[in-house]
Amino acid sequence: MQNLLSIDDITASQALNILDTAKELSRLTEGSVKKLPTLRGRTIVNLFFEDSTRTRLSFEAAAKRLSADVINFSAKGSSVSKGESLKDTAQTLEAMGADLMVIRHPASGAAHLLANSGWISAKVVNAGDGTHQHPSQALLDAYTIRDHFPEHRNDFTGLHIAIVGDILHSRVARSNAALLTSLGARVTVVGPATLLPLGVESWGVSVSYNLDEIIEHCDAVMMLRVQSERMNASFFPSEREYARDYGLTRSRLGSMKPTSIIMHPGPMNRGLEICAEAADSPRSVVLKQVKNGISVRMAILYLLLGGSIEGDN
Amino acid sequence: MSIVLEKSDIDRSLKRIAHEIIERNHGLEDVILLGIPTRGVTLAQRITAFLADIEVPIPCGSLDITLYRDDLRTRPPRAIVETQLPLSGIEGKRVVLVDDVLFSGRTIRAALDALTELGRPQSVQLAVLVDRGHRELPIRADFVGKNIPTNAKEIVKVQLEEIDGIDQVEVGAR
Numbered sequence: 001m002q003n004l005l006s007i008d009d010i011t012a013s014q015a016l017n018i019l020d021t022a023k024e025l026s027r028l029t030e031g032s033v034k035k036l037p038t039l040r041g042r043t044i045v046n047l048f049f050e051d052s053t054r055t056r057l058s059f060e061a062a063a064k065r066l067s068a069d070v071i072n073f074s075a076k077g078s079s080v081s082k083g084e085s086l087k088d089t090a091q092t093l094e095a096m097g098a099d100l101m102v103i104r105h106p107a108s109g110a111a112h113l114l115a116n117s118g119w120i121s122a123k124v125v126n127a128g129d130g131t132h133q134h135p136s137q138a139l140l141d142a143y144t145i146r147d148h149f150p151e152h153r154n155d156f157t158g159l160h161i162a163i164v165g166d167i168l169h170s171r172v173a174r175s176n177a178a179l180l181t182s183l184g185a186r187v188t189v190v191g192p193a194t195l196l197p198l199g200v201e202s203w204g205v206s207v208s209y210n211l212d213e214i215i216e217h218c219d220a221v222m223m224l225r226v227q228s229e230r231m232n233a234s235f236f237p238s239e240r241e242y243a244r245d246y247g248l249t250r251s252r253l254g255s256m257k258p259t260s261i262i263m264h265p266g267p268m269n270r271g272l273e274i275c276a277e278a279a280d281s282p283r284s285v286v287l288k289q290v291k292n293g294i295s296v297r298m299a300i301l302y303l304l305l306g307g308s309i310e311g312d313n
Numbered sequence: 314m315s316i317v318l319e320k321s322d323i324d325r326s327l328k329r330i331a332h333e334i335i336e337r338n339h340g341l342e343d344v345i346l347l348g349i350p351t352r353g354v355t356l357a358q359r360i361t362a363f364l365a366d367i368e369v370p371i372p373c374g375s376l377d378i379t380l381y382r383d384d385l386r387t388r389p390p391r392a393i394v395e396t397q398l399p400l401s402g403i404e405g406k407r408v409v410l411v412d413d414v415l416f417s418g419r420t421i422r423a424a425l426d427a428l429t430e431l432g433r434p435q436s437v438q439l440a441v442l443v444d445r446g447h448r449e450l451p452i453r454a455d456f457v458g459k460n461i462p463t464n465a466k467e468i469v470k471v472q473l474e475e476i477d478g479i480d481q482v483e484v485g486a487r
Contacts, residue, residue, distance in 0.1 A: 021392070021393050024393040024394070024395060024396070027396065028380075031398070031431070035430075036380045037380070038380040038381075302380075306380075306385055306391075307386065307388055308387055308388055308389065312386045
């Protein structure tokens, strides 16, 4: 792998390789080994133009467990507010020795631009670009599903997964739909018509406007955050109406299959897309997703930087 | 390629190594075997079986050293394989590392680093099926199946029935 920009760039077997590598790394780091020397001397820059808690911290923790040096950059309080461009910012950070850049940016395609413009030779990992892709999140979600349904280790055929809520603005939904369907799962996206993007059928997923019809059949329900920062128009009449129609409420929690799990990429809006009972129920794997995120990101960093890279002798 | 060890030779060597392990450690108290993937694991399992015949069953596991290698940057990323430690752990144990071929010694150096991360064994010993010489580090084996003098450019190919369908060791030109 040269970069990780989009789930569409990797095959199902490459994805499974990342998940297998993550599994071995988690077995090691859950034991007594807290730090591996593997990426000693490599420098990883977290280039964040958008707010983030778990993704940035997760990449940072993953890099540190592999002994890489980490430089954190956030646009707030930097020269970006003086008008410095993405190109100049990236080149400046590469001049400081970056071997890999983890980028989050509000513009869709920013990671692709950074990787393919020829501005830098460092590798690029997309940690979320606008409403486009968030591949490491999809991989950690697949890892979490696989951990929960071990009989589907290498094939998700037979698993039905619902992605619920603000599909329109969600890069998590786009990445997950692509990855989960390529692994064989049946994916249904559920949401109000105003929050479903045009052409969603071409993703290879089913579409539903009625959560109640779907929820009792699903093996995993992925609740998406209502992204108020991207809600620049009236997509639904009121938060109460949204919660009633598309929220994971107590009564919907009761109609789920006994084996099914609740997922959320975080941060959760409790009381809006997910009620507190659901968020804290034993079915909720939200914190496992966070934990697995570190192992999956370690695997991504290892597979990108663990071998020879440009500039090595 | 010419065959230097056949199935019966490999069996005899491993059986002798089993006896030597018992002799060196005055029994098998606190002894555990850790194979280095891939073929070291198979060899460790076979030696464990011989030890069980002679004395008692002891724990046997595997130790992947990929993440500790010093030559990671010379080629594309390698696959990570399973590390399976015995439930007893390695703290205070007499660990016998098992590998198929001892060459530069760099694999063993990596294995020693990996062990340090996992705990503090009482002692670490090394058993190999073939010692072919050409060490690049001050490392030696405690138990050797066969010393095979080689040219540094030659390759030593160990094949084991469980993995390759046949038991034999060949030496030849690359």
